[in-house]
Amino acid sequence: MTGSRNFAAALARLKSAGLRPTKQRLALSKLLFEGGNRHITAEQLHVEARHQGVGVSLATVYNALHQFTETGMLREVVVDAGRSYFDTNVDEHHHLFYVDEGRLEDLPRDSVGLSDIPAAPIGCRVERVELIIRVRRAAG
Amino acid sequence: MTGSRNFAAALARLKSAGLRPTKQRLALSKLLFEGGNRHITAEQLHVEARHQGVGVSLATVYNALHQFTETGMLREVVVDAGRSYFDTNVDEHHHLFYVDEGRLEDLPRDSVGLSDIPAAPIGCRVERVELIIRVRRAAG
DNA sequence: AAAGTAGTTTAGAATTGATCTAATCTACTT
DNA sequence: AAGTAGATTAGATCAATTCTAAACTACTTT
Structure with missing residues (x-):
């Protein structure tokens, strides 16, 4: 403990x-x-x-x-909208969001195949690339 | 017009x-x-x-x-946080967000390589899969 | 066309999450 | 032990959004 x-x-x-x-x-x-x-x-x-x-x-x-x-x-x-979550995992990773419950879960970086990410526009730098999968309780 | x-x-x-x-x-x-x-x-x-x-x-x-x-x-x-945007594009696509300006831009679905998306947990259905690239004016 | 009704709009109040303010307090330095 | 910069706090304030209940309007029925 x-x-x-x-x-x-x-x-x-x-x-x-x-x-x-x-x-x-x-x-x-x-x-x-x-x-x-x-x-x-x-x-x-x-x-x-x-x-x-x-x-x-x-x-x-x-x-x-x-x-x-x-x-x-x-x-x-x-x-x-109108609520900030703070995540203790600061490594690069993604999120699963349970819309109904307002609950977030981590998705490890390599659990998703991500490639060919567009470059930042001129004069800009990428601050973060984030994938969010929103799920809802299935009807029925 | x-x-x-x-x-x-x-x-x-x-x-x-x-x-x-x-x-x-x-x-x-x-x-x-x-x-x-x-x-x-x-x-x-x-x-x-x-x-x-x-x-x-x-x-x-x-x-x-x-x-x-x-x-x-x-x-x-x-x-x-604390502001909702409404997008007239309801097709599957992603977003580029200019943090400094609070401005959103569409990224067409196929401008990003996305594969091996984790399945929805049991009892859930995927409502949306969304990639957000946050960019900021480059320092200098 | 007039009347009825269900759905719509509205001003303003209320709510919510977040930030600010200025007074009090506390961890660290001397 | 005293001084000081930094931290905490209650309560005011703010901004985005939602609620409320009264007035209005599109559509239906007559």
């Missing part, structure tokens, strides 16, 4: 990102990065933190998510 | 979608579908309509966009 006292890894993560290790950031970092890949919204993370008795405001959750994203610890994924 | 008096095509479109041809829907239909493919937000379409002297409220623009989407005349594209 990842005990609530084991802050060594979270501390190291924040340190190497150049972020001051505050109580809130340590707690959020542990929630996000300890226990496999996650796709989570700010609101969801806020609820989770509070359930664990971590005193953290929604504004701070937003701040932390953006800082983690800027420092490359997270990736923002947009699949749903 | 697509004169402001020529409502025959717009009328036919609405009729075959089973939508009552009101003044507002006719005007919006003309703006959307006459003059090439478009990627437009509700606010943008509202401004456009007003500039042309069409009396239509923002609520009605939203209503119409959703009805047009439900009846397959439009496709909603989500690339930007």
Whole structure:
């Protein structure tokens, strides 16, 4: 188990990102990065933190998510109008989106055959190439 | 030119979608579908309509966009958190998104090599497979 | 053509996710 | 222990969208 006292890894993560290790950031970092890949919204993370008795405001959750994203610890994924998901997997990969449930799942990069991607227009650079497969519960 | 008096095509479109041809829907239909493919937000379409002297409220623009989407005349594209784009191209294709400008461009289906797309999980059907290439103005 | 009705439009209020602000607090330095 | 830059926070604000309930209009029936 990842005990609530084991802050060594979270501390190291924040340190190497150049972020001051505050109580809130340590707690959020542990929630996000300890226990496999996650796709989570700010609101969801806020609820989770509070359930664990971590005193953290929604504004701070937003701040932390953006800082983690800027420092490359997270990736923002947009699949749903009016809701941002944050993905703890920052490697190149794709997504399966369960429309009905609002749930995201990773698709490893090589689970899809992708070739002949158009070049970036002149004066532009490609920031990301992302495949999204939207699925819905089958009727019946 | 697509004169402001020529409502025959717009009328036919609405009729075959089973939508009552009101003044507002006719005007919006003309703006959307006459003059090439478009990627437009509700606010943008509202401004456009007003500039042309069409009396239509923002609520009605939203209503119409959703009805047009439900009846397959439009496709909603989500690339930007907190803003929906509506695409008049409903064929299978992909998108280039100019992050800096908030502008979308179509990528024809066969401009990208896509193979070995994972099957939909059991109990689900694939609603859409979509590739989004995000580009940004190159630094320098 | 008048009346009835179901569907449509609308202004404005409400909701939602996200951001901002300015005051308070805290981790680190000295 | 004190100082300071950076962090957190409650609450205000914002922007996109949706809701509500009243007024309106296209179509049907008479």
